[in-house]
Amino acid sequence: MLKNALKQYFGFDDFREGQEEIIQSILKGHHTLGILPTGSGKSLCYQLPTYIHQKPTLIISPLISLMDDQVMQMKMNGEHQVTAIHSGMSSDERTLAYNQLTSSRFIFVSPEFILQVHHLERFSQINFGLIVLDEVHCLSEWGFDFRPHYALIGDLLKLYTNIPILALTATATQHLKQDIEYVTDYSFKVFQSSMDRPNISLSVKHFDAYQEKLSWLLTTIDTSGPTIIYVSSKKVCLDIAEHIYAAGHLTGIYHGDLSYQERYTVQQQFLNNEIRIIVATSAFGMGVNKPDIRTVIHFHLSTSPSNYLQEIGRAGRDGQQSQAIALYQTDDQYLIETLAIANSIRDEDITLYQQGQLIDGEINDILTVLTQRYTIQALHQIFQQNYERKTRAFRHMLNYVSTQYCRRQQLLRYFDKPVITIENCCDICGIKHEIHEKNKKKVKRKRTHKEKLESLFE
Known part of the structure; x- marks a missing residue:
């Protein structure tokens, strides 16, 4: 049945490695982490379930360039019921995108955008069949000290408790599954093919x-x-x-x-x-x-x-x-060391923030976002762990x-x-x-x- 759908919607006879198992997991309603190498067709893992279920899919994506490229590729392949909404658009473009929401099969947004209260209300009215966390390694790599709204994504997912979540990436550290489950409060089934690129x-x-x-x-x-x-x-x-x-x-x-x-x-x-x-x-x-x-x-x-x-x-x-x-x-x-850890948030930053002292404006903004969900004690532990991981990585x-x-x-x-x-x-x-x-x-x-x-x- 699944191969028939693949042939019907994409014209392919066979799946690439890992695709079929991930799609089957999604169709069974499981929250799924798919780890496939770059260029292996990760987007098909959410496109095919969308066509099968005939319900729209919400894709939460980390970069504007990534959203625009995926929208362009889908339109070039004949899928025109696709919309992206992000900060790089003019007000007219954004208004047009809003008007297309109810007729779109695929909707791309950033975490920062959708977590704004008035946007949450608008999107909560859409009957999604699937939520995708694209390039989900960014949640783990950037989520707390660079793009803190990633760490709040669990607040969005609470609005869609019966919808499967598909997390996709090409690279996965040993702690990625743990990080995703910590942020989302859900358990994920993991499907992974080789990260090696022989060519x-x-x-x-x-x-x-x-x-x-x-x-x-x-x-x-x-x-x-x-x-x-x-x-x-x-x-x-x-x-x-x-x-x-x-x-x-x-x-x-x-x-x-x-x-x-x-x-x-x-x-x-x-x-x-x-x-x-x-x-x-x-x-x-x-x-x-x-x-x-x-x-x-x-x-x-x-x-x-x-x-x-x-x-x-x-x-x-x-x-x-x-x-x-x-x-x-x-x-x-x-x-490399400077780029890796110089801007890390330290224990003393968190303590000064808690005391209401004057600290770096960017750090203050990050901690303000994170304290919407995490305790000060939890943030001490999170950023100590982040520092150790970054040091090991570089x-x-x-x-x-x-x-x-x-x-x-x-x-x-x-x-x-x-x-x-x-x-x-x-x-x-x-x-x-x-x-x-x-x-x-x-x-x-x-x-x-x-x-x-x-x-x-x-």
Whole structure:
């Protein structure tokens, strides 16, 4: 029966690994945590039950870019009863979206948006058949000290006690299930396929200085195919993009300070291959469904294995061989540590907040949100645990770049998961297939004699 529905609604004869078990669990009414690798068709796990039940689905999503990309993909595939509502929309766009709510099969919102009282009232009138927590690792990774409304999502779920919840992610730490159940007050059945991506080779390049990294990068992108370059800050993003442009390549930048329209434009240009290289902070990634990304370069290392797997998971979604390359210099250790734990909320912050003392405004806002549901004692325990996890995570990444053994084994050990890759594993085990896909230079400038000669043989 389920395969008949798959054929009817999507034209596929068979499910991908893990999809059928997750969908069966949902159809039986179980709260379900599905852990499937990037590019393995997680969205089908909620789309098919929606068509079968003929009831709308609410998808709570962490990023605007992710929502927009999923809405665009669904519309391109012929599903037009889909709506997203978020802060990046104009008032007219939002009014139009509100008017479409009652006729929508799929409704995408952020936690911050739907937890506003007047929005809760509006959505409580809709007879949902399924609630999806998309990219649910963010609830665990960001939920308390970055996006605190994630930690209140249980308040929303209390309004829909008889509706199954589907939590989806590509990466799962050993404590993810525990975190979700703590926040939602529900038990979840877990279905997980391998987190390994055999078609993405892993390597690390070591350098002594920033300029050495930059020189290597400018040479490599000539033949790296569609490429994402992850950096640590807006400042570095702009600097590297300028050098890439000066080298003759069109490139886009993506960071949190861009307007919604600027971010959307860059993303669409990249998806359409109008630009082949993106320089981005971690704000870019989860909403990008570009199948032919060949290379992901981390100019600065991610602060955790979860972030790293999510970011390199943009590569090779078409199943073709791709590569993830991390660039590392000794000084990066201090940068990674700072990014990982410098903004952690400490015991003294919570104590000062409780006493009504003046503290950092952002921390004050976070604690104000969280105390709607959690006691001060609970917050002390939560943030102590968060600090320990973040410390363990960034230290694991330092071990990843310094290991003398298989990098893939080192990376997946953090999740206690096995390696299934046999060929083109990592630079230590050996990579036979290196990416060599030319990125043509499109910036008009005076060419050197050598470049003119090379162009004759293209």
